Amino acid sequence: MQGLHLTADLYDCRGAEGLMTDAAVLAELCRRHTIGVGLTLVDEKWYPFPPYNGQPGGVTGMLLLAESHLAVHTWPERRAVTLDVYVCNFTTDNSAKAEALLREIVAAFEPGRTEIHRLQRGSEQRPPAETILESLNDAGDAVYGYVSSERVLAKRSPYQTIELMRTPRFGLAMRIDGHFMTSEGEEFYYHECLVHPAAVAHGAVRNVLIIGGGDGGAAEEVLKHRGVERVVMAELDGDVVAIAKEHLHAVHRGVFDDPRLEVKIGDGLAFVAETSERFDLILLDLTDPETPAGSLYQEPFFRSLKRILRPGGAVVLHTGTPVFEPEQVRRINTALRAVFEQVHPFGLYVPLYGAYWGFAVASDRLQPRAIDAATLDARVAALPDLQYYNAEVHHALFALPTYYRRLVTPAAGDVRMVEPQPSALQCAQACV
Numbered sequence: 001m002q003g004l005h006l007t008a009d010l011y012d013c014r015g016a017e018g019l020m021t022d023a024a025v026l027a028e029l030c031r032r033h034t035i036g037v038g039l040t041l042v043d044e045k046w047y048p049f050p051p052y053n054g055q056p057g058g059v060t061g062m063l064l065l066a067e068s069h070l071a072v073h074t075w076p077e078r079r080a081v082t083l084d085v086y087v088c089n090f091t092t093d094n095s096a097k098a099e100a101l102l103r104e105i106v107a108a109f110e111p112g113r114t115e116i117h118r119l120q121r122g123s124e125q126r127p128p129a130e131t132i133l134e135s136l137n138d139a140g141d142a143v144y145g146y147v148s149s150e151r152v153l154a155k156r157s158p159y160q161t162i163e164l165m166r167t168p169r170f171g172l173a174m175r176i177d178g179h180f181m182t183s184e185g186e187e188f189y190y191h192e193c194l195v196h197p198a199a200v201a202h203g204a205v206r207n208v209l210i211i212g213g214g215d216g217g218a219a220e221e222v223l224k225h226r227g228v229e230r231v232v233m234a235e236l237d238g239d240v241v242a243i244a245k246e247h248l249h250a251v252h253r254g255v256f257d258d259p260r261l262e263v264k265i266g267d268g269l270a271f272v273a274e275t276s277e278r279f280d281l282i283l284l285d286l287t288d289p290e291t292p293a294g295s296l297y298q299e300p301f302f303r304s305l306k307r308i309l310r311p312g313g314a315v316v317l318h319t320g321t322p323v324f325e326p327e328q329v330r331r332i333n334t335a336l337r338a339v340f341e342q343v344h345p346f347g348l349y350v351p352l353y354g355a356y357w358g359f360a361v362a363s364d365r366l367q368p369r370a371i372d373a374a375t376l377d378a379r380v381a382a383l384p385d386l387q388y389y390n391a392e393v394h395h396a397l398f399a400l401p402t403y404y405r406r407l408v409t410p411a412a413g414d415v416r417m418v419e420p421q422p423s424a425l426q427c428a429q430a431c432v
Contacts, residue, residue: 003068003088004095005119006102010081012112019109020076021056023048030063030070033104037097039087040066067094070101081109086121132165134180136324136355138290144354146173146180152247157239159292164247170352172247174215176240176287184250186351187217190318191251192389193348194283195221197397198314198361200379201368205280206230209308211268211296213285214240216252219261222283224383231261232277234268241265269296269304278310284317289328299335302362306339314363315340321355322347322404329358333408336362344368345408346397348388358404359397369398 018025023046034041043064049057058074068086075081085102087094106114118131133145148165152172155162163175170185182190195218199205206229208222214235222231235241241263245256255261264271282305286293295301297317305315319332336343340362350357361368373391380391400408 002090003086003121004098005084005086005121006098007084007117007119008082008102008106009115010083010106010109010111011079011114013079013081013109014112015109020058020074020079020081021048023059023061026059026072026074027061029108030061030072030105033101034063034065034070037100037104039094039097039101042066067097070105072105081111130165132175134178134354136321138325142324146170148173153243155239155243157237159237160287162237162239162243164243171250173352174240174243174248177291179288179291180352181287182215182217182248182251183352184248187215187251188387189348189350190352190357191217191221192386193346193359193397194218194285194316194318196380196383196386196389197346197368197394198316198363198366199225199281200376200383200394201361201366201371202280202312202314203375203379207277207279207310208232208281208283209234209272209277209279210283210285211272212236212287212293213283215244215248216241216255218283218285219258220251220253220255222281223255223258223260224385226382229260232271232279233261233263234271235263235265236267238265269301272301272304272308275308278308278313280310280313282309282313282315284315286317289320289332297332297335299338302335302339306364309363312363312365314361314366316359316361319345319358319360321353322358322407323355326407329404330407333360334410336360337410340364342367343408344398345400345404347400347404348397356401356404358408360408369395 019029027044027046031041041063046059046061048059051057055077058076060073063070067088070085072083083105085098087098089095130148131145132148133143136142136144146167146169148167150166152164152166160177165173165175167173170183173183174181204227205225206227208228208231210218210231210233212235213219213233214237219231219233222228244252284296286296289297320328322329333343333345341364344361345358347356347358376391376394
């Protein structure tokens with residue numbers, strides 16, 4: 001029973017009219033292309049429907065193949081067609097033939113719009129593959145995806161749905177509420193760049209707050225900086241931490257056993273409001289802004305973060321994709337500029353997220369692009385086991401494509417209200 005099943009829904013078809021209404025014409029087309037791709041015709045059946053309410057009738061037909069079947073149904077009054085091709089791959093892989101047959105028949109109808117699905121049917125030798133698609137924006141007009149060979153885990157926590165998928169490309173991948181979050185094979189793209197540009201530019205990070213980050217990847221990168229004395233992870237969902245500890249060692253690399261890390265399960269917003277601690281670096285390692293974490297991407301929360309930053313400290317967060325979510329990226333950067341003197345957007349392609357992704361470093365003093373070359377080289381050289389970030393990449397991250405730069409640059413004449421800055425004495429007292 002192992003095989004490939006292709007389905008296609010065709011709309012606004014502009015092909016020859018006879019294909020929609022003439023069973024003989026449609027049958028000849030299907031026979032010719034079936035034999036042409038190397039599949040074996042066994043039998044066939046075609047039925048033309050009579051006219052209805054003054055509209056021509058459509059055609060339903062099927063070719064029985066030694067490899068399985070081809071079925072076609074036409075709706076001339078809607079200029080629509082549905083068809084499917086199913087081939088058995090038990091002794092020979094006929095997938096390429098099935099793809100070619102579908103392609104030729106779809107082309108003959110000249111559809112204005114198509115919807116095609118590919119389903120791997122059952123196998124006793126290997127688990128069935130599952131294609132996981134994810135939208136890149138709210139409009140849903142851009143999608144990407146990966147093949148999963150196994151659902152290792154699917155669990156509804158008190159806050160969200162958590163899935164672990166085994167993928168041929170990146171190993172185990174975690175999804176939350178239908179969004180890819182991290183994976184074993186490429187987590188370093190996101191985590192290294194979330195942490196190191198700001199931490200290296202600062203140069204003396206000791207206390208770090210991570211809001212979210214339950215997979216442990218950000219904490220593991222933070223603790224590569226030898227001067228770090230304490231990391232607080234304020235993670236809402238304890239199930240994320242538990243699942244990461246059990247399954248995602250390749251992401252966190254045992255960081256949960258490091259005595260410098262303290263995990264606090266609970267609301268990050270409440271932790272920030274109640275804490276008396278001050279931090280050199282605050283990382284927002286959150287689900288996307290369109291999720292329930294959305295309030296943590298707003299100006300009021302940014303102001304509360306500023307209260308618990310030490311002088312010279314910085315907040316780092318991802319802002320979404322400037323390609324597919326430009327207004328979201330613009331809004332978050334505008335909110336950051338309303339609070340912080342220095343906002344430095346940067347970006348990189350994150351494979352698991354399927355797009356070029358935006359980030360920002362926000363601070364009143366820290367300027368990550370101003371670090372001199374010798375200092376940058378020395379600080380980066382002290383960091384072990386880097387796979388993406390290096391001294392050259394540091395500057396490249398902040399070299400924005402023109403469209404992204406325009407998106408996050410304040411319009412001419414924009415005036416930002418600047419809060420009165422504390423005196424040197426007040427800053428010193430705040431650090432005590």
